[in-house]
Amino acid sequence: MTEQQLAPHPPEAASSDDGDGTSPSRRTRPLGPDSHARRFSPGWVAKLILVGLVDALGLYGIVAAAGVESWWIVVFLVAALAAVNWAYFSRRAIPAKYLVPGLLFLLVYQLFVMAYTGYIAFTNYGDGHNSTKSDAISAIETQNQVRVEGSPSFPVSVVSRGDELGLAVVQDGQAEVGTADEPLAPADGATVSGTKVTAIPGWQVLAFADIAGRAQDVTDLAVPVSEDSADGTLRTQNGSTAYVFTPVMQYDEKTDTFTNTKTGETYTASDHGNFVSAKGERLEPGWRVTVGWENFTKMxxxxxxxxxxxxxxxxxxxxxxxxxxxxxxxxxxxxxxxxxxxxxxxxxxxxxxxxxxxxxxxxxxxxxxxxxxxxxxxxxxxxxxxxxxxxxxxxxxxxxxxxxxxxxxxxxxxxxxxxxxxxxxxxxxxxxxxxxxxxxxxxxxxxxxxxxxxxxxxxxxxxxxxxxxxxxxxxxxxxxxxxxxxxxxxxxxxxxxxxxxxxxxxxxxxxxxxxxxxxxxxxxxxxxxxxxxxxxxxxxxxxx
Structure with missing residues (x-):
């Protein structure tokens, strides 16, 4: 026997060729389900970014809805975000990836619109009946005010603290400031120039351009003169001079009525969302109430x-x-x-x-x-x-x-x-x-x-x-x-x-x-x- 015949053959596992021309060390192994390469693929990253944007928008909506106490919107957004995240991050929810967006748009743009239209059809919702009863009472009191006869005029400064507006005046040499919710009170550390307040710690005195930009808010602002509402409120029409006004309409919470202090006429709350007198006169605005089938039969x-x-x-x-x-x-x-x-x-x-x-x-x-x-x-x-x-x-x-x-x-x-x-x-x-x-x-x-x-x-x-x-x-x-x-x-x-x-x-x-x-x-x-x-x-x- 020759030397080549006597030499031991190498085992098959040590062979450098598997028959397809590629060596085992260079062959690409299949990616497993937990492979990091698959987990962080470009498609997965793009999905993560898009769902993250949807979550961020949804969280913003939840915070905004909670701020105005619209809890049913909060519940819907929470459920929608949970459905989106489950559908797009679960491997068992492949059909849901296609169904969830369509179902959400169907709920928002079709079913919700139909349900809300049906709800509005049974109410008196419209101009003059847009809000709640408490808002209507406040609006009636604010709109029905007259200037107190013989009351002095006050050089006034319009001030702001964040989004809150206030009025600052000088009475008996003392600077005072108040808001719609807080009556006039001494303003410690205020700077007075002549008869007008020019600066107050913690407040910003608005310039004429700022007052013009918020003209409607300034005109609607009514600052109580004191803790007693009977003393009236301080109001201004031009941002420079203020007068004392008293409400003509006084609301009695016990009897749920308004009384005109000049004529003595009484206005009682009706089932149609208005305060109505015995003569049939109505106070505006009213509030939104359910009227049953009235809208369907009115035509x-x-x-x-x-x-x-x-x-x-x-x-x-x-x-x-x-x-x-x-x-x-x-x-x-x-x-x-x-x-x-x-x-x-x-x-x-x-x-x-x-x-x-x-x-x-x-x-x-x-x-x-x-x-x-x-x-x-x-x-x-x-x-x-x-x-x-x-x-x-x-x-x-x-x-x-x-x-x-x-x-x-x-x-x-x-x-x-x-x-x-x-x-x-x-x-x-x-x-x-x-x-x-x-x-x-x-x-x-x-x-x-x-x-x-x-x-x-x-x-x-x-x-x-x-x-x-x-x-x-x-x-x-x-x-x-x-x-x-x-x-x-x-x-x-x-x-x-x-x-x-x-x-x-x-x-x-x-x-x-x-x-x-x-x-x-x-x-x-x-x-x-x-x-x-x-x-x-x-x-x-x-x-x-």
Missing amino acids: FTDSRLSGIFVKVTLWTFAFAFLSVATTFFLGLFLALVFNDPRVRGRKIYRSLLILPYAFPGFLAALVWSGMLNSKFGFINQVILGGANIDWLGDPWLAKFSVLAVNLWLGFPYMFLICTGALQSIPGDVMESARVDGAGPFRAFRSITLPLLMVSVAPLLISSFAFNFNNFTLIYLLTGGGPDFVGAPIPVGSTDILISMVYSVAFGTGSNDYGLASAVSILIFIVVGLISWLGFRRTRTLEEL
């Missing part, structure tokens, strides 16, 4: 609103139905025409017909509003040769104009969906109809239209719901006008229910949010009911 029982509400409701249904009908039939007609292979240049015509749909709707409404102007509009001046037709000022012409503009904006959408539905109908079905002797009209009525409605009916229902709440067109084209003469709210002939809600909530002097919320709920119920009935009819078409 039907109040003689000033019931007629207007009925007119607006009928027009809303007519507008939504006619808008869907006109746009659908025009779109269907054009789809049938340009679906015929004998028409040349179909692609060009289809592109041109889509242009009104591609143009932003709110801009189109503004353009049409200018074109329909009775004096300077393009329709009257150019097309009609200088005619003077009041398209937007006459009630019936305004309604016609709204429907015509909506037809211009809406038919391209119906043209698109009808074109797609027609092209999806099998050709052999139409061929069988022609073989059986069906004419074009019979084939359309018995085959094309039923098959088309199966696909288009849900879209017609959604279009009805959209037009039922088509606030943008009404607001930008006519503003709801022309207005009804003598109406207690600014509502006009072309207003639909949703624009009427806007007028009730923001277009009147009272801004009745409770009534607007109640009408919004009625709109929701009507649209939901019609949609439900429509989808039931759609299932019938599918079975057919």
Whole structure:
């Protein structure tokens, strides 16, 4: 035997090659679940930063809500932060990573809004009834004050301590300072120049520019003269001179009444959130209270609103139905025409017909509003040769104009969906109809239209719901006008229910949010009911 044959072979474990050309010392080992490289990957760090930002924002919201004692907001934010951190740092909550953001936005922007609207609908919330009863009492006492006859004027300095305002005056050679919560008291160490305080330790004397920047706060500031409220308060209108005022209205907590010290008239708290006298006179402001179903019945029982509400409701249904009908039939007609292979240049015509749909709707409404102007509009001046037709000022012409503009904006959408539905109908079905002797009209009525409605009916229902709440067109084209003469709210002939809600909530002097919320709920119920009935009819078409 040779020397090479007698030499011992090295063990396989010591081999420098594992058969794939790589040595064991250079082979990359798989990362375990607890690997630091995986734990601190760029994606994990990015997730940590984003969740940290969400936590910081949530903690800020918790502190702010706790400061105003909104404890239900605190509870929601705590639960939301717990859900976010559990979802994004737990390995068992992979589906929750996708569901939690959507659920939170659903709760905040949908469910909360619906619940809060429902709550407001049962209250008298609006201008004059915005806050609590204690705030209303304080406001009545502050607003109903008169200057004490013969009282001297005081050169005054407006001072501040942080966000708190105060007034400083000189009485009998002594500097005194007070705030809305603390009556006038000696100011030790104050500097007096002539009859005016120029400096007080711990206080900042405001310059004229600072006073002008907080003019409303300075005007509303009432500093008690002494511990006895009967002595009145010190107030200033210009920040330089102050006078003593006494309240005309005095509140008695035991009897829960206000008494006018000049006339002796007594005002008693009512169930509708106001202090009312025996003559029916009310003190403003009031406070927010629950009024039950009053907002829901007011539109039907109040003689000033019931007629207007009925007119607006009928027009809303007519507008939504006619808008869907006109746009659908025009779109269907054009789809049938340009679906015929004998028409040349179909692609060009289809592109041109889509242009009104591609143009932003709110801009189109503004353009049409200018074109329909009775004096300077393009329709009257150019097309009609200088005619003077009041398209937007006459009630019936305004309604016609709204429907015509909506037809211009809406038919391209119906043209698109009808074109797609027609092209999806099998050709052999139409061929069988022609073989059986069906004419074009019979084939359309018995085959094309039923098959088309199966696909288009849900879209017609959604279009009805959209037009039922088509606030943008009404607001930008006519503003709801022309207005009804003598109406207690600014509502006009072309207003639909949703624009009427806007007028009730923001277009009147009272801004009745409770009534607007109640009408919004009625709109929701009507649209939901019609949609439900429509989808039931759609299932019938599918079975057919």
